[in-house]
Amino acid sequence: MKRWLGWLVAGLIWCTQSSAADAVPPQGALVIIGGALRADNAVIWQRIVALSGGAGARIAVLPTAAGNPERSGRNIAAQLNRHGAAAFVVPLAPAYKQRDYRRDAEDEQLAQNIRQAGGVYFAGGDQTRITRALVRPDGSRTAVLQAIWEMYERGGVIAGTSAGAAIMSSTMYDETRSVIDTLTSGVSDGAELAPGLGFIGNDIFVDQHLLARGRFARMLPAMLKKGYKLGLGIDENTALVIRGQRDVEVLGYQGALLLDLQQATVDGALAQFNLSNARISYYDRGDRFELPSGRYTPSADKIDGKVDPAHPANRQPVYSSDILGHNAVLILMERLIDNVHTQALGIATAAPGEPHPELGYEFKFSRVAESEGYESASSEAYTVLRLRLDVRPLQISQPWYR
Incomplete structure (x- = not known):
């Protein structure tokens, strides 16, 4: 019960904070990676560096979600640096054995380093470690999270893979079960669902590992529960680049699904999960589209196709x-x-x-x-x-x- 009330308070305060931010779209970009990003996927690594300022761009790597943050942070920073960045690791993670992540999240020097960077990269792992570290118990932003928002609002980049993708929407999955069990048993706040960080805004749900793990179906009960009309599901080794005006580009190995529930209905007479008249789209690598209009620009190899x-x-x-x-x-x-x-x-x-x-x-x-x-x-x-x-x-x- 205490946990549920904590999430409720956090969500209410977060919505109040983010509504003001939503009034003026951030000037930066999001690079949302569906997990399992390979070292040889140069197009995504290079785009993160380019959007962060190009050669020599300072990119803050947050291994906050990782079970082994030392190794994760070191490897990601090295990968970004191979593509021309000047990446550095922010030592902020619950799994660091000899550090206090609550104190680190309020460290003004760490916050200033992020504020002066051109981008931030969230590693994969457990997304609840990110929100636990960066959001205070009352739902307000820590110094480090506030610095990330300021960097993003002025034109910087927020990239994230797997857990780092889950936090992009204002709701994320927390305690997950199999997809079929999620459909059968339903979802609830404080259990399966928890507040995310909302970088993409309050109107779009984000999920990851989509095609590889068949997760498109688990997006549906979460979207219905929280009132989302649009949901983006990104596959592994693939990224969506989203700019402030909601222009989206697909990069990497495969693509992403867009779920649209604007015309969808549910038969309340049925106890089991059901849905009618939704729309589902698949955007392949190289494609571009706009949210929420869905206006589509095909990749070069599909222009006449x-x-x-x-x-x-x-x-x-x-x-x-x-x-x-x-x-x-x-x-x-x-x-x-x-x-x-x-x-x-x-x-x-x-x-x-x-x-x-x-x-x-x-x-x-x-x-x-x-x-x-x-x-x-x-x-x-x-x-x-x-x-x-x-x-x-x-x-x-x-x-x-x-």
């Missing part, structure tokens, strides 16, 4: 027996957008030993009038815009034999 629905390339029905599997939702969307069939089904069921094995979910994807697709001229890759998504519960029969 708009899919003609009158002449579809595929004729096979589209179905997935494990829509939460690795890349399953992306494969289904790509096959549907250029197909004679206008609907595709994906099924999600509990793994052995999970709660409620009798419950499953049907994910129905439909190509509607506003749906569009763009095919790459150089690879087997698509951008898929505005498919309709409906989710309904299923009763799963048990084996007839024992």
